Structure formats: structure tokens, C-alpha cells
Amino acid sequence: MTQTFYGQINPPARLLMGPGPVNAHPRVLRAMAADMLGQFDPEMTGYMNQTMDLYRQVFMTANRWTFLVDGTARAGIEAALVSLVEPGMKLLVVRAGRFGLLLSEIAARIGAEIVTLDIPWGEVATPEQIEDAIITHRPHVLACIHGDTSTTMAQPLDGVGALCRKYDVLSYVDATATLGGMAVATDRWGVDVVSGGLQKCMGGPPGSAPITVSDRAAAHIFSRRHVEAGIRGSDTTDGARARIPSNYLDLAMIMDYWSEKRLNHHTEATSMLYAAREAARIMVEEGLENRFARHASASRAMCAGLRAMGLELFGSDAHRMTNVTGVYIPASVDGERVRGRMREDFEIEIGTAFGPLQGKVWRIGAMGYNAEKSKVLLTLGALEAVLRQEGHAFTAGAGVDAALAAYSA
């Protein structure tokens, strides 16, 4: 083998104002510099228990089973679906964007019978549509996305848990893009399983998926428990239902690992646990309502600024996520050239789009550590300069002034 040497990690200091990942909070980065512990050392299991408690606060829940899946947000989604949905069970997926499609993509591999409630991109499902779909299909499980960054719309979820319980349906919500930025009100919604990620409004790196599981969902999942050969304790029995077809993403085994039993499963990803714990600690210190208000202010200012530059926003204001904004690319400019200039001249990243919106909208985020006045203003100022260079006509300074006014209002 030829030896090849590379220099040390030295990324450009870039302001990430896309749909995520975004810049991590410096405290989270510093927490990851702490050294390892043995996985069953009392200090390590203590940190695991504190992390469970902190994420109960983040997920606004009293659920005992609130912990981390060791993978990116997608691992949390698959762990939820593979643990809840048995092959042949009927799953109702609410799809209003790319991440709704992802839910059915993952579930199809599990062998679920999938039925869908398809909503045009840019809209959300009404409670009536959801109830009608439940009555029509009588699913075992309902799955939906809280904030689908592909459309920048947030699905209202108040009452959805009660609907699901009325018809004896288990419910799953992916809150990857909203956790830490908008209220992810697990207990108020009454939903059973909610999962998220760190790399958006939590202000951490991608690679850990916080998840919370209601007691009734945990009972269902434990009824599928099949403990690994060689680590079974006398206090752990197998369930009667079909074994979960993944070992790594088996929530029954992961819950046994996070429980007092501490049944060995994977080796907890220590540095990512430190990151997740610190991200939640920052959120709890800030106060959830303050944090949601900070995101909402940034969103109002961003929307006002973009509109003052003569740009049209995508989707309805009523259901807009408060941490990422979709905006139509003006017909007169090349969207990718604008993104390139933003990155090259200003070291600011804004996002492109997926599927039917590709080439039509940009997605501009203000998430977590970046949901902050100066960063919103700097982004708008840079975008103004680039759009002027690219020939889009509007009153110079209007965007930044409108955002400042929104912050003063």
C-alpha cells in the first residue's frame, strides 16, 4: 500500500443557514472533547440516566423510556418503525413531503402493509382527513412527520394522539427537524413514539437520535423481545409476538440496555452521548418557551426580510416551520449560482430543494445556535448583495431593514 498523509481537520468557518446540519453550539463541541469511560462505569451509567431525564424535558413528556439511538436521525426513524410495525401489520403514513415518502420507503422494507394519506407539498393534513383515513384503512400504526424540511411545513398534531387512541392505533412522529426549535409536545399530542436528531434545532452534530416511547408502545415492543443468546438474565423473558427483524435497531434490547438491567447490547457512543446531553442541557437552561420564541422571532424576521427583497415565500404562513423558510427562486436568477456565490464570497450556506421543488425554491434555515438575530441579518445582507450582482431588482437594504423592523416590533 502507498502511504498517503493528510493534514489535520480544519473546516472553513462557514455559517450554515440551510435545512441542516447547522453549526453546532461551541459548548456541544467542547463536551465531545471529554475522554471515554467504561460503558458500565457508574459515572457513565449516571450520564445515561441524566440524558434520559434531560430528553424527557426536551420531548415534553413523562415517558420513562426516553433515550438515544446510536445513529443519525434516520436510525431513530427505522428503530421506531421496525420495533412498532410487524410484517403484515397495516401502517398509515401521512405524506406531505420527501420525509413522508421516506417513512413508507423504510416501512416497505419491514414488510408492512402500507396505506397513505397523500397531501400536496406545501400543505398539511387536517384532523378530519386523518380521522377519515383511519376509519377507511383501520391501520395498526400511524406515522407522520412533524416538520418536513422538504416543504418547510409543520403538521399540526394537537388531537392526533387522542384520535389514534380512539381507534386503537399506535402513533409515531418524526420530529427530527423541529426538536429544539418548535414545541414537540409528546404528552400533549398524546402520541406514542417520537424521534429526533441533534443536527438541526438541537444545535449538535448529526449522529445521535433521541427517542421517546410511551408505556403502551413499550409494552407492545417488549411483547416482541427476544434477548440475545449469552446475555439473558433470569429477570428477562421473551415476548410472544414476532421478533424484531433488526438487532441493532431493536428498541426492546436498547431499552433493556438503558434500564437498570443494563443488558449488554451495543457499546454506547460515548462522545455522541456527551454531545446529546450537552445540547439538551443548553436547551433546558435556556428554557423551552424562550427557545421556541427565539426561533419564531428569527423566522418572522427572515420572512419579512425575504419579502422586502421582492421574493415570494413557498407554502402558507399558517403552517410554516419556524426554523426553515422556503422561498421561490426569482425567474431572473440561476439558483445554484446564487448558492455558490453565497458560499464562496460570504461563507454562508443556504439550501437547495428536493423532488418537485428542486430548482424552484431555496430553503433558508435559522436553527438552534443559528436562530439568532445577527445571523439572520448577515444572511439577508449577503443574499441582497448576491441578488443585486445577479440582476434581481429591489430596493437595496430593504431586506435587512425589514428584518430589523421585525425584531423591533
Next chain:
Amino acid sequence: MTQTFYGQINPPARLLMGPGPVNAHPRVLRAMAADMLGQFDPEMTGYMNQTMDLYRQVFMTANRWTFLVDGTARAGIEAALVSLVEPGMKLLVVRAGRFGLLLSEIAARIGAEIVTLDIPWGEVATPEQIEDAIITHRPHVLACIHGDTSTTMAQPLDGVGALCRKYDVLSYVDATATLGGMAVATDRWGVDVVSGGLQKCMGGPPGSAPITVSDRAAAHIFSRRHVEAGIRGSDTTDGARARIPSNYLDLAMIMDYWSEKRLNHHTEATSMLYAAREAARIMVEEGLENRFARHASASRAMCAGLRAMGLELFGSDAHRMTNVTGVYIPASVDGERVRGRMREDFEIEIGTAFGPLQGKVWRIGAMGYNAEKSKVLLTLGALEAVLRQEGHAFTAGAGVDAALAAYSA
């Protein structure tokens, strides 16, 4: 919800001389303090490509497909098995310890037809036994463990790839516990897929699973490719064979993400990528042969020191892993009390054991950043003191002296 506050991460400075996780190299911890990048930023994809090249060197291979699975080592094992083994395919598992059992546990959930070559704990399989098992069972895939920390034995693998190719068998090796400490000679072995972790001899944190895939295994895996709805490019077609039943651990999609196509899959775990890259960079700078020699020296000294304290080692010297040593707990002492005193009085962790060896042996590691003279000597000195306190009779100082002599030899 009640707000609960916790202090910042502040783990005790503990020397981790168990079977892993072990202390991370400080450079790896520092690399993780670097901030995020957009996942398709040119600097980010550049780091991904460099990481592929660095792990080719670590895995001693020219395999194009050498990359990271975003999860702990177990995620790498499951990704390999779920991507290689179709439901109903026959898998031959060589089992000589707990991690051999894990391979069949994971494969059973995939719906593989599992046949086994079972070897007593503390021994390894001979080439003749492996060939006989292949001839008897005619499997599609063979899976085995390189170094099974549960027994501290390393399975010799020279010639195994050739045997598998002779009988048209795909081969998988789990090298989690040896990667970075012993030669993981992918191309010389001629095996198809090898996966590892960072938290043992690579001197990094748990949470990323490096993996390498031969061209013939990649062709098989791509024949199972089913691209996700909404991200399909015109240059990517679905394969003819059964779809891989996991989305998150689908190596066909993960390879498309790491390829020039950059098809969106998960969001790469940025900080863990930085850690994996730095761990490999340290290894390449040190030189692989120097690094293996460093582990071998530490092992010789540890073995000499333990024997000089009147302790008996577990398993045969001929097949001993050079990074973790099994040693019988003397009948006169309580093994868990000794481990407790090591941790409480000396801040040194040594390992307990699994299954049939639980309560009978300790496992003492010297891995990665800890495979180093001073740490071996400090561990032996501390163990001497604790064993004296616990009434085990031997000549005081004999262990440390013997280890020093082994280093001087």
C-alpha cells in the same frame, strides 16, 4: 415538566485497560471539536474521500468501497450481514466466543439459514475445519470474528479468502477488536467484507464503523439495490435481486452516498467522521508495522508480568490477541472486589468476562493509545498492590519487574 439541571460533562481521568472502549487519543478528541460543514460542501465530501483513502490503508486493501457506517461496531456487522445475506441464503458462522454468537443472532433476524462451526472458547478454527464445514454445508456466505474479545483469541485468516473463493462463498470478517492493533490484512486474506470500530485499537470513541467491501461483494450488494423514492438519478438502476430489508444499513445506498453520485441517504455523522479520519491519520503516520509491534510488545510485557505474579493466562499463546489478555482470577480472591479496588483506589479499569468465563477470568487490554509501556507497568503495579491487599501470595514487585524485563529483551 419539572426543570432539572445537571453540571457539565466531567468524567474522572480513568485509565481504561479493559477490552474496550479505551481512552481515546487526545488528537481524536480535539478533531471532534471542529465545527460542522454542509453535507455536500466540497470540503465535507473531500474529507469523506480522504477518509476512504485512509481506511484503505488501515484495512490493508485496494478496495474502492472503503467507508464508514454511522453507528457503533455492531451497526457495521449488521450492515454487512443484511446487505450480503438474502433471506433463505445459507450462512456459515464460525463461532468461538460471544461475538461469534452475535453473528448468528443478527443473521437469524435476517431470515438466513444458519449453519455453524462451533469451536470451544479459547481455541480457534483450523483451515481444515473451515474447509470441511464449507464442503459439508455449501454456504453462500461465511462469517467469522478476527479477534473475539470474549476469549481473547485471534482467528488466523490467511488462506480463508482463497478457500471461500474456491467454493464460491462470499466472506465477512468482524475485525472490531483488532483493527489498528493487529494486521487486518483484507487483501492478503482475500476476504470480501471486513468491518471494525474505533473504540478499541483505533484509539477513538465508539460510534463509527469503518467497513471495506470487495468489488465482487459490491456487485452482489448492488444487485440488491433499490433506490429510495424521490432521489433516483438517471444513472442509477435497481438490481434484480431481493431488496435489502434495512434502509439505514443498506450498503448499496450507503455506497451510492459515498460515491461520486452522492445520492442522499442519511446525513453523515460529521464529528464521528472527523474522529475516524483522525484516528486513521495517526495510525498511518505511526506506520502500521510500528503500531502492530507496539501492541505486541505491550502484550508480551503484560503476559510476562501477570505470569510473574503467579497468575495463569487463559487460552493458548499461539493464538492470543496482542491487545487483550485473559487471565484466570486466583481462587483465593473475589474478582469483582479486585476490579472495584482497581477502579476506586487507582482509577484503572480492567474487564470482567461473559458467559462461561464470567467470574473465572479478567480481561486486561492494552489497546490503541493505551498500548504503551507506562500504562502496562502502572496497571501491573496497581494489580500487584490490590492482589497483595486481597491476600494473593507472590513476590512483591515481580510483575512490574518481569514486564520491564520483557520490554528490555
